[in-house]
Amino acid sequence: VVNYAPFTLLPSAVPRALFEQAYAVQQDFNLLVDAISQNKGFLEQTLASTIKVDDFTARLFRIYMQVLEEGLAQTVFLGINRSDYMFDCGLDGTAALRQIEINTIAASFGGLTSRTADVHGLVLKVLGKTKEASHLLPNNPAEGLALGIAKAWELYGSQRAMVMFLVEEVQRNIFDQRCVENELWNRNIRVIRRRFRDVFERGSLDASRRLYMDGQEVAVVYYREGYVPQNYNQQNWEARLLLERSRAVKCPDIATQLAGTKKVQQELSRPGTLEKLLPGRPEAIARIRATFAGLYSLDEGEEGDRIAATAIADPDRFVLKPQREGGGNNLYGEELRQVLEKIKDSPERTSYILMDKIKPQPALNYLLRAHSPLQVSECISELGIFGVYVRQGQELVLNQAAGHLLRTKAIEHADGGVAAGVAVLDTPFLV
Ligand code: ADP
Ligand code: MG
Numbered sequence: 001v002v003n004y005a006p007f008t009l010l011p012s013a014v015p016r017a018l019f020e021q022a023y024a025v026q027q028d029f030n031l032l033v034d035a036i037s038q039n040k041g042f043l044e045q046t047l048a049s050t051i052k053v054d055d056f057t058a059r060l061f062r063i064y065m066q067v068l069e070e071g072l073a074q075t076v077f078l079g080i081n082r083s084d085y086m087f088d089c090g091l092d093g094t095a096a097l098r099q100i101e102i103n104t105i106a107a108s109f110g111g112l113t114s115r116t117a118d119v120h121g122l123v124l125k126v127l128g129k130t131k132e133a134s135h136l137l138p139n140n141p142a143e144g145l146a147l148g149i150a151k152a153w154e155l156y157g158s159q160r161a162m163v164m165f166l167v168e169e170v171q172r173n174i175f176d177q178r179c180v181e182n183e184l185w186n187r188n189i190r191v192i193r194r195r196f197r198d199v200f201e202r203g204s205l206d207a208s209r210r211l212y213m214d215g216q217e218v219a220v221v222y223y224r225e226g227y228v229p230q231n232y233n234q235q236n237w238e239a240r241l242l243l244e245r246s247r248a249v250k251c252p253d254i255a256t257q258l259a260g261t262k263k264v265q266q267e268l269s270r271p272g273t274l275e276k277l278l279p280g281r282p283e284a285i286a287r288i289r290a291t292f293a294g295l296y297s298l299d300e301g302e303e304g305d306r307i308a309a310t311a312i313a314d315p316d317r318f319v320l321k322p323q324r325e326g327g328g329n330n331l332y333g334e335e336l337r338q339v340l341e342k343i344k345d346s347p348e349r350t351s352y353i354l355m356d357k358i359k360p361q362p363a364l365n366y367l368l369r370a371h372s373p374l375q376v377s378e379c380i381s382e383l384g385i386f387g388v389y390v391r392q393g394q395e396l397v398l399n400q401a402a403g404h405l406l407r408t409k410a411i412e413h414a415d416g417g418v419a420a421g422v423a424v425l426d427t428p429f430l431v
Contacts, residue, residue: 005112006424008408009366011120012381014428018097022085022385026401028284029083030389035277036259043258046267049299053351054323056229063241064254073209073247077391078152080145080251082107082384086358098358099291104252104260105227110141110386111179113405120427141386144402146183148388151398152249153189153219161219162190168225196236211246220249227325262321266353269295294356298349308344312337319355327420362411367424377410
């Protein structure tokens with residue numbers, strides 16, 4: 001079944017200053033994620049409590065330790081991430097940029113959103129708003145992401161080698177991926193699409209741990225899968241280990257995937273942590289920290305007891321987040337209170353973090369979705385900035401922002417992105 005991707009009828013207003021702030025901090029976030037991925041001590045310490053109670057994170061962590069023990073064959077590293085924000089409305093009505101999370105694996109919609117500015121430009125023209133249409137910014141994340149993949153492919157240094165998109169068993173977002181793929185073909189880079197199951201059945205390593213798929217060498221593995229427990233059975237875990245052990249550039253490598261966990265995000269907000277991870281970069285640290293919302297550890301101990309009690313007393317101030325990706329997992333309001341009440345004295349508590357709830361100012365828009373009635377809704381938006389970087393050994397050879405994504409949803413949905421069927425694609429109209 002083919003459906004059109006859901007989108008807003010009209011572009012949404014976004015404060016220009018906050019939009020620019022989000023772009024200005026993206027290279028800093030790239031640096032930070034890359035630094036975390038190389039800091040074994042930090043990852044070990046930060047995830048110690050989580051991996052005791054969260055099986056999925058524990059499994060990823062085991063692969064991470066295993067490849068480190070063997071010694072990394074990979075020498076070129078490619079990060080594609082998306083840092084997501086909402087605009088928190090203060091009591092005096094001014095909005096502040098607040099990071100929701102940073103996605104370090106399978107950050108999607110860079111392809112489809114490369115088309116949305118044209119759609120909204122056309123709608124504005126049909127409405128007689130030609131001047132407004134001309135103000136929409138060009139945006140082409142597909143090109144930016146492909147640039148990173150192409151750079152990594154080039155540094156891998158084998159003309160014959162291919163790029164492999166690691167894709168889902170049931171592919172729900174294929175056209176988004178094809179936009180990036182086509183940019184690579186335009187650069188004469190060969191692309192194949194394979195599932196974990198294919199890797200398990202037909203993937204192999206040679207003596208120097210070069211990765212072969214169906215007899216052909218693979219230079220870059222770009223994961224659009226593998227970020228939730230449901231993506232894995234025993235064979236898929238074995239395939240993941242094979243890929244991680246290989247010399248191929250993984251986007252992301254397993255360390256970078258772990259750097260994107262919610263537990264790491266919470267730990268970053270602790271005073272002094274950024275200073276340890278990015279020594280000698282006070283300006284980058286200030287830009288990063290200015291985007292943080294309040295984040296709280298639920299680890300066992302007095303600090304966790306205190307914040308758990310506060311959240312039970314006032315649940316609407318917070319969001320309770322498990323170590324999951326993909327939308328629809330967080331808990332709010334009464335449900336948050338009930339769950340916290342139940343787990344507050346058990347170790348299970350440490351598989352969650354608490355975060356201050358961001359409260360944006362709603363605006364009216366129409367959400368267009370296949371098979372859904374058309375009606376005007378009160379909406380809020382989430383801005384994502386794509387980041388791309390490439391490191392060879394210790395040298396960062398590429399570090400840039402690669403475009404943006406605006407997703408908008410009706411206010412009655414507390415959680416969930418586009419893939420979860422809640423948010424739709426949008427275009428920022430800067431004000
Ligand atoms: P996931 O990895 O599942 O995407 P997120 O942290 O992005 O997890 O949360 C999913 C959605 O929940 C977000 O897209 C946003 O709409 C909502 N959300 C998350 N954190 C907050 C918050 N602190 N305040 C308000 N809404 C939030
Ligand atoms: Mg998210």
